Amino acid sequence: MLTTFDRIISDRGSVYAVSGGPVADRAAIDAALAQLKSARRFAKATHNSWAALVAGEGLKSDDGESGAGAIILRMLETEALDNHLIVVTRWYGGKHLGGDRFRHVIGAVRHYLAHRPG
Structure with missing residues (x-):
C-alpha cells in the first residue's frame, strides 16, 4: 500500500x-504501480517516474522524464531505504x-522522506 502526497509542487x-x-x-513494485494507476488521475499523468531498492539492488524507470528515476534511486541509496519504492x-x-x-x-522525494509514515 502506497502513501501519496498529492499536489505538493x-x-x-x-x-x-x-x-x-x-x-x-x-x-x-508492479502491484504498487498498478494500484497507484488504478486511480484515474494517476493513470492519466504525464510521468510516473520511480525507483526502488530491493535487497540492495536498484531498480528504476524514468517513464519519459529523462533522468528522474536515477535521481530518486540515488536519494533512496543515500537514505539507505532498502525494500522501498518511491514514485514521483x-x-x-x-x-x-x-x-x-x-x-x-x-x-518531491524530500517531501516524502520527511512525511512518510513510520
Whole structure:
C-alpha cells in the first residue's frame, strides 16, 4: 500500500505528487504501480517516474522524464531505504521546466522522506 502526497509542487502549470511504500520484490513494485494507476488521475499523468531498492539492488524507470528515476534511486541509496519504492508523478502543464524539473523531483522525494509514515 502506497502513501501519496498529492499536489505538493506546482510550477508553470505542471503539478507534482509523490507516493511511496515498502516493497519486497519486483512483483510488489508492479502491484504498487498498478494500484497507484488504478486511480484515474494517476493513470492519466504525464510521468510516473520511480525507483526502488530491493535487497540492495536498484531498480528504476524514468517513464519519459529523462533522468528522474536515477535521481530518486540515488536519494533512496543515500537514505539507505532498502525494500522501498518511491514514485514521483508529474502532470505536464504545457510549459517546459528545463532543469527545474530535476529540482522538483528532488523536492518531491524530500517531501516524502520527511512525511512518510513510520
